[in-house]
Amino acid sequence: MSFSEDQFISKLTSLEDSQESISNSAKWVLSQYRDSNKIAKCWNSYVLRPDVNTRRKLLAIYLVNHVVQQAKGQKIGHFQESFNGVILNALSKIYRDFPSDLKQKVKRVVTIWKERGTFSKDTLNSLLRRFEDDSHSKADIPSDFKVAVTEYMKVRKNEHNIKSLKSRFDKSIMELDSSSVVYAENFKTVNKIAHVTKDSILNDITSRKKTIAELSRLLDEQKNKLEESESMMSEIDFLLLSKDPSKMDQAEKNEDILPSYEYNNDDDDDDDDSSSSDNDGEKTANKRSQPVYAEDDEQEDVKRTKVTDYSDENNTSSDTNNEEIENNDGNIAEGSGITSNIQDLLSKLAN
DSSP: OOOOHHHHHHHHHTOOSSHHHHHHHHHHHHTTGGGHHHHHHHHHHHHTOTTSOHHHHHHHHHHHHHHHHHHHHTTOOHHHHHHHTTHHHHHHHHGGGSOHHHHHHHHHHHHHHHHHTOSOHHHHHHHHHHHHHHHHHHHTSOHHHHHHHHHHHHHHHHHHHHHHHHHHHHHHHHTOOTTSTTHHHHHHHHHHHHHHHHHHHHHHHHHHHHHHHHHHHHHHHHHHHHHHHHHHHHHHHHHHHHHOHHHHHHHHHHHTSOOHHHHHHHHHHHHHHHHHHHHHHHHHHHHHHSOOOHHHHHHHHHHHHHHHHHHHHHTTTHHHHHHHHHHHHHHHHHHHHHHHHHHHHHHHHHO
């Protein structure tokens, strides 16, 4: 009877967490010992599939353990050699995805293999070292990230389980036959499957929301820390620049040189100042060339006072003076007429 990969995958997917289920599947695998290499290769591909949940992968490890232990007792060395070539690569990759409780079970199986010499010592020692390295790396997770990592691991753990439950629900709902006499009982069964699936999805939604909230908080926190780091970098550069000896010498030299715009303003100001200073100088010179006497100033003030008083006294008689001036003008006019007549007479007599 030739080995069937599909039949072996069916055995793996139908495994239950019981000694009887694992023992029955192991008997079939042992009967296929001539194809042990194909079996080991198919098993390796199965456990590395992302759509297979961790519980299924653990049962597959239990199956290998039972097969190699039985084969060793029956003097069949095929399976030890075949699985020794894939066990290190497979378990190293899938171990990190296991929750802590299942990790302890996997580690226990590998420890038994080492004690009984099931596989080569080098393979098992390398595998246990990788388990330890993975444990240390998880323990070194900063406290700020632990909540996000924990919730994310819940999401990863439930992801495959949800797909399996949803597939089971879809299949059962499609198989419902309303014309069947047991339709009501079948619907109750489908309803139970639906409730289990919904509970698993609800847990997934809760974990994802918590993961998103934690990641958002961490993102905001890292942005703030980034701004602080950039600010510190700028501050360090500024302080170094301010204390740089070469820059300080240059700054001292620049202090002795006036900016260019001051030269322009000084030129304009010099022109204005020179003209104003010249004018001021002339005025000052004139003032200095003319002696100033205090007595002259007092006499000038007295004259101005007399003129002012005289004009005030004569303001009241201004109209009378005007009339007298007009009369005098009339008399002057009459006198000038007589004089002209006499001159005419004398000129005739001379002729």
